[in-house]
Amino acid sequence: MISDTYTFKILRYDAKEPKKEPCFASYKIKVIPGLTVLAMLLRIRDEIDGTLSFRSSCRSAICGSCAMVINGKIDLACRTQVAVFETDTIILEPLPNFEVIKDLVVDMTPFWDMYEKIQPYLIRKSSEPEKEIYQSEKNRKKIDQFVNCILCACCYGACPVLNRDGNYAGPAAMAKLQRFSLDSRDERSAETLETFNSEEGVWGCDTVFRCIEACPKDVRPTDGIVGLRKTLLKNKAKDIWRSIKR
Amino acid sequence: MMLTHDILIVGGGLTGLRAAVGLCDKFNVGLISKVYPVRSHSIAAQGGINASLANNPDGRDDTWEKHTFDTVKGSDYLGDQDAIEIMCKEAPGIVYEMEHWGCPFSRFPDGTIAQRPFGGGGFPRTCFSADVTGHSLLNTLYERAVYKKVKIYPEWFVTSLCVEDGQCHGVIVLDIKSGELIPVRAKVTVFGTGGYGRVYRNSTNALINTGSGIGMAYKAGVPLKDMEFVQFHPTTLIGTNILMTEGCRGEGGYLLNNKGERFMQKYAPTAMELAPRDIVSRCIMTEIEEGRGFEHPLGTYIELDLRHLGKKKIIERLPGIRSICMDFIGIDPVKKPIPIMPSQHYSMGGIDVNEKGASPIKGFYAAGECACVSVHGANRLGGNSLLDTIVFGKLAARAIEEELPKDKLKPKEKPLLSLKAQVEKKINKLTQAGGERPYKLAADLGAVMSEKVGVFRTKKEIAQALDEVKKIKERYINVSVSSADPHMNYELHNAIELEYMLEVAHTIVLGALLREESRGAHFRRDFPKRNDKKWLKHTIAKMGKKGDPLISCKQVKITNYQPMERKY
Ligand SMILES: Cc1cc2nc3c(=O)[nH]c(=O)nc-3n(C[C@H](O)[C@H](O)[C@H](O)COP(=O)(O)OP(=O)(O)OC[C@H]3O[C@@H](n4cnc5c(N)ncnc54)[C@H](O)[C@@H]3O)c2cc1C
Ligand code: SF4
Ligand code: SF4
Ligand code: FES
Numbered sequence: 001m002i003s004d005t006y007t008f009k010i011l012r013y014d015a016k017e018p019k020k021e022p023c024f025a026s027y028k029i030k031v032i033p034g035l036t037v038l039a040m041l042l043r044i045r046d047e048i049d050g051t052l053s054f055r056s057s058c059r060s061a062i063c064g065s066c067a068m069v070i071n072g073k074i075d076l077a078c079r080t081q082v083a084v085f086e087t088d089t090i091i092l093e094p095l096p097n098f099e100v101i102k103d104l105v106v107d108m109t110p111f112w113d114m115y116e117k118i119q120p121y122l123i124r125k126s127s128e129p130e131k132e133i134y135q136s137e138k139n140r141k142k143i144d145q146f147v148n149c150i151l152c153a154c155c156y157g158a159c160p161v162l163n164r165d166g167n168y169a170g171p172a173a174m175a176k177l178q179r180f181s182l183d184s185r186d187e188r189s190a191e192t193l194e195t196f197n198s199e200e201g202v203w204g205c206d207t208v209f210r211c212i213e214a215c216p217k218d219v220r221p222t223d224g225i226v227g228l229r230k231t232l233l234k235n236k237a238k239d240i241w242r243s244i245k246r
Numbered sequence: 247m248m249l250t251h252d253i254l255i256v257g258g259g260l261t262g263l264r265a266a267v268g269l270c271d272k273f274n275v276g277l278i279s280k281v282y283p284v285r286s287h288s289i290a291a292q293g294g295i296n297a298s299l300a301n302n303p304d305g306r307d308d309t310w311e312k313h314t315f316d317t318v319k320g321s322d323y324l325g326d327q328d329a330i331e332i333m334c335k336e337a338p339g340i341v342y343e344m345e346h347w348g349c350p351f352s353r354f355p356d357g358t359i360a361q362r363p364f365g366g367g368g369f370p371r372t373c374f375s376a377d378v379t380g381h382s383l384l385n386t387l388y389e390r391a392v393y394k395k396v397k398i399y400p401e402w403f404v405t406s407l408c409v410e411d412g413q414c415h416g417v418i419v420l421d422i423k424s425g426e427l428i429p430v431r432a433k434v435t436v437f438g439t440g441g442y443g444r445v446y447r448n449s450t451n452a453l454i455n456t457g458s459g460i461g462m463a464y465k466a467g468v469p470l471k472d473m474e475f476v477q478f479h480p481t482t483l484i485g486t487n488i489l490m491t492e493g494c495r496g497e498g499g500y501l502l503n504n505k506g507e508r509f510m511q512k513y514a515p516t517a518m519e520l521a522p523r524d525i526v527s528r529c530i531m532t533e534i535e536e537g538r539g540f541e542h543p544l545g546t547y548i549e550l551d552l553r554h555l556g557k558k559k560i561i562e563r564l565p566g567i568r569s570i571c572m573d574f575i576g577i578d579p580v581k582k583p584i585p586i587m588p589s590q591h592y593s594m595g596g597i598d599v600n601e602k603g604a605s606p607i608k609g610f611y612a613a614g615e616c617a618c619v620s621v622h623g624a625n626r627l628g629g630n631s632l633l634d635t636i637v638f639g640k641l642a643a644r645a646i647e648e649e650l651p652k653d654k655l656k657p658k659e660k661p662l663l664s665l666k667a668q669v670e671k672k673i674n675k676l677t678q679a680g681g682e683r684p685y686k687l688a689a690d691l692g693a694v695m696s697e698k699v700g701v702f703r704t705k706k707e708i709a710q711a712l713d714e715v716k717k718i719k720e721r722y723i724n725v726s727v728s729s730a731d732p733h734m735n736y737e738l739h740n741a742i743e744l745e746y747m748l749e750v751a752h753t754i755v756l757g758a759l760l761r762e763e764s765r766g767a768h769f770r771r772d773f774p775k776r777n778d779k780k781w782l783k784h785t786i787a788k789m790g791k792k793g794d795p796l797i798s799c800k801q802v803k804i805t806n807y808q809p810m811e812r813k814y
Contacts, residue, residue: 147382
């Protein structure tokens, strides 16, 4: 039987003191059923150890602040119930594939750099209509799953390719690129996609679907990557066709 | 080190980003936020944004004038009608603008932006992106800011606002990562720092919504307006108080008591579940007080029933709500009703500004939830707040663009350096061991506010709350945090913000005590009627010499709509 007192083992490290090796600190705390890992982290920081660092904001799985490794699985601390584990020991570690700043806070700079690189905004060439640009329900639906991405980087932490090669754009950036590429209103040129027609872009992915497993919002980055590959191949076929005709 | 910008924007939510996007082409703009912009509370808005597009087949003759009337009536006539007119007139334009910038709004079969009914609106005019409208809007504005290459300082925490001789000189910032204190000088400072929900124990707001921006401005001498008006949302999940959007009722959801009755029939026979929030919250509390709620270890609740909408509609229109219910309370709303209770949701009051976002202090602007124009008066309508943030973020930017070249403001270094020294001293004091930990005071404050300054108020309880807030303020003098290292020290941020939360709470409580009438969200059991003769006016709170708030009044601007009784 699991008691109501849980042990939280949290991997602690401070990049400001690189000489001190990362090590686990243990905190014992009573858990009321229904509480989330984030709620417990807040209590540990408040009541036991004020020096503990972790990010949080919305506490409702929408802002993307609190991704971490919880008993070996990458997830958002705020949507993970303590009681789902069949043990009273909860082990918390920072998100992999990032440098740690302190404790559970990682340096997200590479993630944001990739995000910015894909030109994450609607690109238009036509002049704007007076009212809305029409979009059918069907076309709106096409981008739905990618729109839902909360930029939490769970997928980035789970991706084995990023673990080997930090230059790979990563699942979230690719999913975002597909969000715009698939948007019926977007008019980006074929060349903007070409930038990612490489091993550091869409061809870097091993399609092992770890990102899909890790995503708390049911985004399927691999769908995006496969979709982008198809578009790139189609564009290439078109180019060849054109050059033959010429 | 001293950083200098023409214009400094504090806040990476919808307000701050919209202001930045409007100004960055012409001026040297810097945007500071204590979290990455997309982690701001705007991300959590669910239901939608109001604009009289008249896209809905049931709302073809909607106009901005009708939107204005609904907003004035919803505000219980406390909103300034000239400002409401401006907001409602701008609304369609900003919704189209957001759409052109990529916002993925849900669509009607004809390809136009979909609109649904919302509480207190005579027409279905709430535009939405499923039930993640805030997420879609905030991402779109952030995308726009990336496109425009706005200079952003993420995870920089503003500790104080620098005002001297009636002019704003900038702010002092704590760089969360390095722990360094940095003075930032600017000709114009704009606050889009959001609401103060966390002053209450039970709130739908993000953990970061402490209202520190409001408290900071107040401490620097900027007046606050209508602080006693606090919105309580009728439908929040028991336990966590996560919001169940009004869209649930907009799509046709029912409220049921333990007898299985749709009790809104008794209170608002025409509008039913879609009466404005202040009214629905009071009805739910009455049902609970009179013994018609359901008991649960997490509190007494009422049911929000969506089952009759069917799985397809729930999955299409309210997918976020469904996953929140499953993740946070283990209930699938397709199969079971959702247990809900009212809790704090929105800050109607805030920094006293005009329709240009300008405060009485030269060079200091504010907009969005931290500000009070006032367009929401005594009660905000659902879908009007997202509108407020973008409209007034945009209009503040426009006003600054016009004024800045004329004003020749010269912000000074000296007041910034002396303020920095003060902050250093304060941090030193907070990091001395031995005092009470900040969380205890924050918890006590939240409890007092939720229990004594809530949906129903009485003189006796408010007076008790005033006493207790003052006591917690005294305890604050001896607060201390665990570590003296300012790098990545979230407990230290909490301690700094706590001071501002206490000031904010003090103004709310005092305003609530003085306002001896019931209007919108402010309901006094001992004065259950609206009193236009005495109280058709705004309250203004200014910090007095001894640190206590001084309250004065300001006229409400009435253009076309004379106060009437509010019936739904
Ligand atoms: C759950 C929920 C659902 C909602 N749904 C709707 C809806 O459907 N329709 C609607 O119209 N309204 C809705 N609202 C209200 C609306 O979302 C908010 O009023 C609005 O988003 C506020 O935006 P803002 O830009 O003013 O502030 P916020 O988005 O809260 O942003 C504040 C910013 O200020 C920064 N900041 C604050 N203090 C500091 C500091 N000291 N130093 C540095 N940075 C600081 C923060 O980092 C943040 O970036 C909802 C609110 C809630 C709670
Ligand atoms: S499917 Fe591709 S992107 Fe996703 S985790 Fe695997 S390698 Fe990474
Ligand atoms: S795709 Fe999923 S896991 Fe990756 S950042 Fe987006 S929401 Fe997070
Ligand atoms: S706190 Fe926002 S996603 Fe967890």
